[in-house]
Amino acid sequence: MLRNVTAELDLELGADVDLILQITAARSAHLVQERLTVMQDDGAVAVTEIADPAGARLHRLRGHAGPLQVRYEARVAAGAAAPDASGLETITYLRPSRYCQSDEVFAQARRQFRGLWGRELVAAVEDFVATTTTYTLGFSQGTDSAVTTLSSGQGVCRDYAHLVIALLRAMDVPARYAACYAPGLRPMDFHAVAEAYLDGAWYVIDATRLSRRSALVRIATGRDAADCAFLSYHGGYVGLTRMQVDAHLVPDGAGDDAAAAALAASDPAADDPAALVQLA
Incomplete structure (x- = not known):
């Protein structure tokens, strides 16, 4: 079943700024079609694509003072293979990081x-974070870490992912952070999940239990949110005046039955948290 994903960012730049976007589907995604446009002063802004070793595609551009619009849309097919793991990854993702202080x-x-x-350990960590943390919009700050979330018991998807990762690394399980598009997510936004390394493969963990993991589309992968920010900038002020993200499954055919099947395939309530699911 195809996935349609879109992102719209309206920015206000206070000066000449170096912008780095990380909103496109990762290299591992099976893209059917895709378009990324950046506009300023009614003209297109040149964008340079840079791929990182983990498979994310970063897009760098230079903007000047004033409003700037970013638009991304893609159609992604299912069935893409999950990226192979490397020995270096399993070492890197065992170490403490800025937001995942496993030590x-x-x-x-x-x-x-x-x-x-x-597998028993991974399931226990997922259940612990899911049942001891309350999803609270607007509570956490961008600099909150796994330690903050463990103390407060509140947060959003990035906080859940950070806590899962930190606990797994503390138990000698390599774990990493993934930014995604999540069909069926409510409220809709960019989503964050964790991945754990078991028996030679990476498996996705969403302790928020707000996504159907089999429907996710990978954007970026890293040690924590610092590696996977959808927007970063250098050289001046940037204000985010509007953001809209959407992701949904496209029905296989017409009619009510096909539409209902698409909704069911992206329903978080149908996801078994204990099942092992890989993210392409």
């Missing part, structure tokens, strides 16, 4: 999950 949660993780390993 600081080490003692609690070892007490909480003592005697667990493999």
Whole structure:
């Protein structure tokens, strides 16, 4: 089943600014069609694509003072293979990082999950974060970390992902962060999940339980949110005046039955949190 994804960003630049976007589907996605446009002063802005080692596609541009519009739309087919894991990844994603301080949660993780390993451990960490954290819009700050979320018990998707990652790394399981488009997500936005390395493959964990993991479209992968920001900039002020994100499954055919099947395939309630699911 195809996935349609879109993102619209309206920005206000206070000066000449170097902008870096990370909103397109990753290289591993099976793209059917795609268009990225950046407009300023009624003209197109030149964009340079840069691919990172994890498969994300970053788009860099230079804008000047004034409003700037970013528009992205893509149609993505299912069935793309999950990227192969490398030995370097399994080392990198065991280390503490800025927002996933596995060294600081080490003692609690070892007490909480003592005697667990493999699939049982991953399921226990997912359930712990899902049941002890409350999804709270507007509560967390962009600089909050896994330690903050563990203390407060509140956050949004990035906070859930950071806590899952930190706890898994503390238990010697390589874990990483993935930014995604998530059909069926409510409220709709860019979404963040964790991935755990088990038996030679990466499996996606969404402790918010707000997405159907099999429907996700990968955007970027990294140590934590610092590696996967949808927008970063250097050299001046940038204000985000409007953002709209959408993702949905396209029905296979016409009629009510096809539309209902598409809705069911993106329904978070139909996702079994204990099942092993790979993200392409």
